[in-house]
Amino acid sequence: MDTERLDRHIQPTHLKVTERTRHRRLRDQGSTRVADLDAILRAGFVCHLGVVVDGTPMVVPTVYGVDFESRTLFVHGSVASRSIASAPDATVCVSVTHIDGLVLARSVFEHGVNYRSAMVYAVPRLITGGDELLHGLRVVTEHCAPGQWDYARRPNSRELAATSLLALSLEEASVKVAAGPPDDADGPDGELGLWAGVVPLRSCFGAPEADPALPAGIAVPDHVAALGGGGQGS
Template sequence: MSTATDAPGIADTLSPTARTRIGRGRNRMVAERDRLHTFLAEALVAHLGLMVGSGADAHPIVLPTAFAIDLDGPDQCGTLYLHGSVGARWLRTAPDASICVTVTELDGLVAGRSAFHHSMNYRSAVIIGRPRLVDDHDERQRALDLIVDHMIPGRSATLRPSTRKELAATAVLALGLVEASMKARDGGPGDEPEDIEVGVWGGHIPLRRVSGAPVPDDDARGQVPADVSNRAVGLAG
């Protein structure tokens, strides 16, 4: 189960620390932790930012990755799981320092009546913390199943068990959801009254993810399974 913290109200609210407290754009801040949970359940791609190398060779990298969350995980306020190859340099060094995971969904393009007021509608979350390398066999297997099911719900139950070789080649990082912030924007532009009076059109273009029909592999047999077809329908809806 998630570990409670000593900070009052931290289980229900976001921005508990100076590193994740929102400065600019506070009007777009999302304070409710359950909205973060809903957003992370819907989003599909995370970007992991961290420092690699040392001395003069030290530099930041940002990597896209699949992810999953377990709100009942062993870390504070739930667990975010990331996976990668055990041979990846970034994964070997990640537990030694804090990392930043950013998840963003683009919901629209905002056309203002001036260049200054053009914008984007979005939902975005930032999670910061020092991750841990998952060594426990059962937790690692559960994390990998969650990542598969985050992409295609119910898929992991239809697959053969992972082999020892596959598990040995795959590493999993766990990051607590305790130190997080979220922002969101929707609607049209915040134009100046004098620009509106000129009569230039303003508004926004909604964007959403859609899926096509599942494409079977050349060696696929039988009908498209329910987990795949249901996911395709859900993304197209």
């Protein structure tokens, strides 16, 4: 049996802990489970890419996609390419955060936010061409809108030449999740007679809205209608 080949296909169940990812505060909210990292990444498609450009920190919102089989995060990298080209061995930080609600306690000090967050640290590879660029673009497209890569026209050679992606390993990451109600009911503030609880925050797609220039008779494709909960748009 080729054990080396087998090991490459065994997915890790826990993230290794490094000095950058060690949970020092609010440790009960921290997680090292790969499944928790993957769930946070699957739930979104916009991240914040932290880089240093000409000696100045820059945090760039951009889209991403994940190849979970190869444990690779693909990030649209054209904005950051100057930094990557000038400092190819520099570590960047990619963060993804979902807000699930406001935690309103009886005292302002105990207020909080229910959230899920992940921070990925890696030295990115700049991808500017070849099959890997095409694969990465497919991953990003399908992560945002499953089914769209096979539906829409794919990029031509000129468009590919003007596009770049960053590829980051998911090996080093920090995950935190906060959930639940306020925790001040058992203390003196529990006797104040004030309302306390959680105000949930939920994000969802609406019904698709057709391009005003779209000719009559072109229906919303099924995969797009599914994103909006089955709505057919107008």
